[in-house]
Amino acid sequence: MGKLTREIVAGSVGALLVLAVLLGFDLSFLILPASLVVLLSLIRNGRPNLLQGDLGLGGLGSNDDSKIPLVTFEDIGGQDVAKRELLEALAFLKESDRSAQLGIRPLKGVLLAGPPGTGKTLMAKAAANYTGSVFVSASGSQFVQMYAGVGASRVRQLFKQARTLAEQGEKTSAIIFIDEIDVLGAKRGKNHSHMEYDQTLNELLTQIDGVKSEHPVKILVVGATNRSDLLDPALLRPGRFDRVVQVDLPDKKGRWQILKIHAKNKPLAPEVNLEQVAEETYGFSGAHLENLLNEAAINALRNNHKQIYPGDIRDAIEKVMLGEKSNRSPQKEELERVAYHEVGHAIISERVRPGAVASITITSRNNALGYIRQNPQVDQYLYTKEQIIGAIQVCVAGAVSEELVLGQRSTGAVGDIEQATDLAKRMVFSGLSPLGIVSSEVPGNILHETISQIIKEQELAVKGVLSSLVGVIKEIASYLLRQESMDGEEFRALLAACVDVS
DSSP states (O other): OOHHHHHHHHHHHHHHHHHHHHTTOOOGGGHHHHHHHHHHHHHHTTOOBTTTTBSSGGGTTOSGGGSOOSOOGGGOOSOHHHHHHHHHHTHHHHSHHHHHHTTOOOOOEEEEEOSTTSSHHHHHHHHHHHHTOEEEEEEGGGGOOSSTTHHHHHHHHHHHHHHHHHHHTTOSEEEEEEETHHHHSBOTTSOTTOTHHHHHHHHHHHHHHTOOTTSSSEEEEEEEESOGGGBOHHHHSTTTEEEEEEOOOOOHHHHHHHHHHHTTTSOBOTTOOHHHHHHHOTTOOHHHHHHHHHHHHHHHHHTTOSSBOHHHHHHHHHHHHHOSBOOOOOOHHHHHHHHHHHHHHHHHHHHHSTTOEEEEEOSOBTTBSOEEEEOOSSOOOOOOHHHHHHHHHHHHHHHHHHHHHHSSOOGGGHHHHHHHHHHHHHHHHTTOSTTOSOOTTOOHHHHHHHHHHHHHHHHHHHHHHHGGGHHHHHHHHHHHHHHSEEEHHHHHHHHHHHHHHO
16 A cells, blocks of 8 residues: 555544544544554554663664773873772772682772763773773663653663673673763652652662672673762662762873873974973863864964974963964954953963963954963962962953053953952852851852952052053053064063063
């Protein structure tokens, strides 16, 4: 029967049924047979298997990742502590007999927690390689659907598939990696209108509890998240996720290691100093550093270089931090204002911490019409009141410089004001403000007044410094308008010359 004929028949039958209902005939006896016909038709046409609650389960964890990954722990830099903790957790898979002799209870789950791009997925793959385990991966979002029971069914299938793949590959262990596990394992009771989330988590807890060391295939569940605070406490208790491994942003030594790993296949010029690059990239994750060297190589290709030079890396750092150069063309008056603004930032930055300025530019990138890039000397995790005040002074210096030279401020200081406000708020809640030690429930009006007072005091202090350097600001800004950018050494030499002349 052709498609057109089927449509005509279906339409005719539907019209007859509607007419029968309107005439008062009772057709309720047709509901069950009609439902069965529709269901069988869906199954025959390859639609979701509603009988089993299966909505595309076949592809879960059944990709090439189920093979043992080629990633090793040597390919992961900057995470020595995290690697050591994870290696200890893998002992029962790698040396199960020795672990049993020492009475070690096998760990069932390991949670990798840390910011995005720090290497959590790579560490899970390296763990599978290290132990010779089958690797099955899934994302937390794959388990949550609007249909009841689907998520729980997918969890069961994932564990079953891990055992099956291990048996087929004649392996004695399997690692199940669940990325973004906070989607699947969020605290129960949060979704009052949708119990599917809670049912899926309950099934995951049941499956982890069902992992037995006596089974021929040993299973380790590895979860990854950057929001461990959202996870249900039942998931984190001993006997489920026994160990939480913190995968933090790398320090300077770690960044240097990561850069050396990613630079192996790149022709760096002799003058490139990766240790200095590591020093300039405070706060970068492993993913950022990999992208940095890739962007540097693209810059070298664009400039027809056969090697990657320091200038290529410097441009790449700024691109990773601030985005691609914009094609916006500000008017002359706007460029002058931007130059005065950035020079004000730079002068106070050098006063607060000599040698801090890495580069200054009035070239637009992303939403920034201009910027200065500061070069952190050492990784720092604690800050004193004096250091925070210095940072606030740097933030407000741009607007103050505009006001001193041009007579008024502009909207270009919006981002600076937000940053200064955040710093002042940190002072308040660290007990470093005039309020002293306070709770997190400070009344809004008092918090606002205190933050405003802190910022106003620093504006007055900055104005006192820059008011005697207006000529210097104009001279350096004039040079910046001609060159569009300068590095820190150029700026410091020009600043010293202008100050001596004045």
